[in-house]
Amino acid sequence: MDEYKIAREKMVARLRDHYKISDPRVLEVMATVPRHLFVPEALKFQAYRDNALPISSNQTISQPYIVAKMTELLELTPSSKVLEIGAGSGYQSIILARLARAVYAIERLPVLAEVAKARMSEFAIKNVTIQQGDGSNGWEIYAPYDAILVAAGSPTVPKPLLEQLKTGGRLVIPIGDDPKTQVLFRIVKEENGYRSEDHGNCSFVPLIGEHGWKNS
Numbered sequence: 001m002d003e004y005k006i007a008r009e010k011m012v013a014r015l016r017d018h019y020k021i022s023d024p025r026v027l028e029v030m031a032t033v034p035r036h037l038f039v040p041e042a043l044k045f046q047a048y049r050d051n052a053l054p055i056s057s058n059q060t061i062s063q064p065y066i067v068a069k070m071t072e073l074l075e076l077t078p079s080s081k082v083l084e085i086g087a088g089s090g091y092q093s094i095i096l097a098r099l100a101r102a103v104y105a106i107e108r109l110p111v112l113a114e115v116a117k118a119r120m121s122e123f124a125i126k127n128v129t130i131q132q133g134d135g136s137n138g139w140e141i142y143a144p145y146d147a148i149l150v151a152a153g154s155p156t157v158p159k160p161l162l163e164q165l166k167t168g169g170r171l172v173i174p175i176g177d178d179p180k181t182q183v184l185f186r187i188v189k190e191e192n193g194y195r196s197e198d199h200g201n202c203s204f205v206p207l208i209g210e211h212g213w214k215n216s
């Protein structure tokens with residue numbers, strides 16, 4: 001048994017009882033992925049707390065609730081093909097990998113892209129492909145996707161992501177005029193347009209790129 005198993009179980013109980021995450025597959029996968037191995041050594045003891053934590057390059061690993069909520073909203077099945085924008089530490093990528101058939105992940109910062117790739121090898125994850133680049137353009141060659149998760153806040157919904165979604169597909173993305181605060185939206189592509197749902201306030205680092213915030 002790893003020394004963080006009890007902390008991880010408490011985190012999952014909080015996700016279920018307080019945050020009302022109800023998809024048993026999401027709760028199960030959150031109970032198995034060792035989040036403490038994705039944060040800096042000095043912050044390991046905080047890994048299962050109810051908040052985001054800094055990783056390298058001034059970026060963050062998202063709050064467990066946000067990871068679970070976004071994953072639940074994607075409604076993944078074992079045949080889903082997923083695009084993830086902002087791989088960061090690789091934690092969310094592994095959660096997605098365990099619930100979907102294939103995950104294509106883009107990370108803007110080269111250092112983090114390398115770290116995330118190394119994590120996939122460490123965990124023997126074979127169904128995640130990670131590339132360094134600007135994810136606000138999506139990843140055309142693997143499109144269309146059943147689900148797209150954007151783990152960084154954007155001023156508007158990047159058009160390429162809408163275009164790369166299958167009919168019936170779900171895009172989960174934080175949108176806000178302020179680079180630090182957003183509203184979490186789920187956008188569902190329907191036969192005749194898009195349906196969008198508001199899932200509450202959130203706070204992400206900015207999506208920097210052609211269809212996000214400009215790097216100043």
Ligand code: SAM
Nearest residue numbers: 061086088089091092107108134135207208209
């Ligand atoms: N989900 C990640 C995890 O589990 O560690 C955390 C993601 S962190 C909140 C957001 C990430 O988005 C950062 O690593 C940042 O470098 C990245 N990012 C920002 N703009 C991006 C872009 N245009 N394309 C790809 N990644 C981007």
